[in-house]
Amino acid sequence: MEEQLMSVIGLRGATVFDSTGRDPHRADLRLHDDVIDTGSGPADEVLDLDGHTVLPGFIDAHAHVGLLSLYGQASWSAAEQAGYVFRNLRESLDQGFTTLRDLGGIDGGVLKAIKAGLINGPRVHPSGQILSQIGGHGDMRPKFSDEPDNPGLGGGLVRNHALCTGPDQVRAAVRNQFRRGATQIKMFVTGGVLSEGDPLESPQFTVEEIRAAQDEAQSHGSYVTVHAHTDTGLLRALEAGVRSFEHASMIDEETASALQRSGSTVVPTLAVDEILASDPAAWGVPDHLLDDLDHLHTEQRRSLTMLHDLGVSLGSGADLIGTEQRTRARQIYLMAKEIGLANAIESATRVNAELLRISDRVGTIEPGKLADLVIYEGDAAEDPEIIGTRPPKYVIQSGRIIRRP
Ligand SMILES: [Zn+2]
Numbered sequence: 001m002e003e004q005l006m007s008v009i010g011l012r013g014a015t016v017f018d019s020t021g022r023d024p025h026r027a028d029l030r031l032h033d034d035v036i037d038t039g040s041g042p043a044d045e046v047l048d049l050d051g052h053t054v055l056p057g058f059i060d061a062h063a064h065v066g067l068l069s070l071y072g073q074a075s076w077s078a079a080e081q082a083g084y085v086f087r088n089l090r091e092s093l094d095q096g097f098t099t100l101r102d103l104g105g106i107d108g109g110v111l112k113a114i115k116a117g118l119i120n121g122p123r124v125h126p127s128g129q130i131l132s133q134i135g136g137h138g139d140m141r142p143k144f145s146d147e148p149d150n151p152g153l154g155g156g157l158v159r160n161h162a163l164c165t166g167p168d169q170v171r172a173a174v175r176n177q178f179r180r181g182a183t184q185i186k187m188f189v190t191g192g193v194l195s196e197g198d199p200l201e202s203p204q205f206t207v208e209e210i211r212a213a214q215d216e217a218q219s220h221g222s223y224v225t226v227h228a229h230t231d232t233g234l235l236r237a238l239e240a241g242v243r244s245f246e247h248a249s250m251i252d253e254e255t256a257s258a259l260q261r262s263g264s265t266v267v268p269t270l271a272v273d274e275i276l277a278s279d280p281a282a283w284g285v286p287d288h289l290l291d292d293l294d295h296l297h298t299e300q301r302r303s304l305t306m307l308h309d310l311g312v313s314l315g316s317g318a319d320l321i322g323t324e325q326r327t328r329a330r331q332i333y334l335m336a337k338e339i340g341l342a343n344a345i346e347s348a349t350r351v352n353a354e355l356l357r358i359s360d361r362v363g364t365i366e367p368g369k370l371a372d373l374v375i376y377e378g379d380a381a382e383d384p385e386i387i388g389t390r391p392p393k394y395v396i397q398s399g400r401i402i403r404r405p
Helices: 078-094 108-115 166-179 207-219 231-239 253-262 271-278 287-310 330-339 341-355
Strands: 008-016 025-032 035-037 045-048 052-056 058-063 097-102 123-125 130-132 161-163 185-188 224-228 244-247 265-267 373-377 394-397 400-403
Touching: 008 373, 052 341, 058 341, 078 097, 078 108, 078 394, 078 400, 097 341, 108 123, 130 166, 161 166, 166 207, 185 207, 207 224, 207 231, 224 231, 231 253, 253 287, 265 341, 271 287, 271 330, 287 330, 330 341
Parallel strands: 008 045, 008 052, 058 097, 097 123, 130 161, 130 185, 185 224, 224 244, 244 265
Antiparallel strands: 008 025, 025 035, 052 373, 373 394, 394 400
8 A cells, every 4th residue: 555655656647636726738747755846867666647637636626534423432442433433544645635634533643653653644734622601512412411522432543523712711622732733723602403492593602712712723823614504603703813613514695795895715515414414324323304304405505506606715625434444535425516626636736725714835736736546547638527426546745656557
């Protein structure tokens, strides 16, 4: 699976989507150690890619590699959870995701395992625990439990939600996430789909509380991204200075315009509901929530199209959960159906790189950028449906061929 670093790799004759805004075109590429090069000369290995498509390494801006079960993960052993987390990471890379922003669950500890070479995995930007209000989307306690906090989830390996109230507790929660290696902060500011007792429309946290999180994150040179399905909570976060939004699935035109004016980025998440809807029983989704899923599906597409038409910057996130996270690239396929393949690819590469603040190194195919590439058999300019419906043929991360036939 893993290969020795080649000093020079030549890629010949592929159709290249470089995510710079340029139309797909036929080009040769040269990889020198870990970067894309302009030079010529002999290569240690040449891949003949006639009839293939080369794309920048995919970035999933909304992952949860440590959120393994919707219910009852607290009863799993730490060893079991670690095994699944590592497999989720390995498989993400194998599907072409060279970078993940994890939006809740794992902390900087997992990163150390990747950096130590213990597992093959994407570059990871962890968030630690998601900030959640009492009784809100991330309050996982049984309704009448007297426990003061959420159930523990495996000895610090995976910790999903931090319950907090008031600006002081919010600040403390933010500081704790950075202490454990978070690179950004995730916060729930509206209800969610698979939780009961907090309707989707309900705003969560006050402007004052959200502002405390945003200010504190900025002090750490970082930012807050908020889970927001509906208008009121989203607008509160916007007022509090937040410029990074997840889902935005049921919003009106006024909210969409406010997002556009503020220069915010929205990460639509389409892949997860496809999976939940395909086998709700396996996910333990109660029957009475199925209609909600259906409604969400329609509303998400309406909101996404509206945001795209208004020119709002769109990232891309699969929001996969569970122990089988092999369908991450479905997000690109599903977004392509709404906004076209080239836009969907740019969302999952260049825009996500900008969002993660790493666009100086990854996100496009340009000389000097890191050699993170995904290569599909077939020409996506002629047959866009190959992206996200079949596994890639090659995956290259920092100039290393991670996957090959
Ligand atoms: Zn999520």
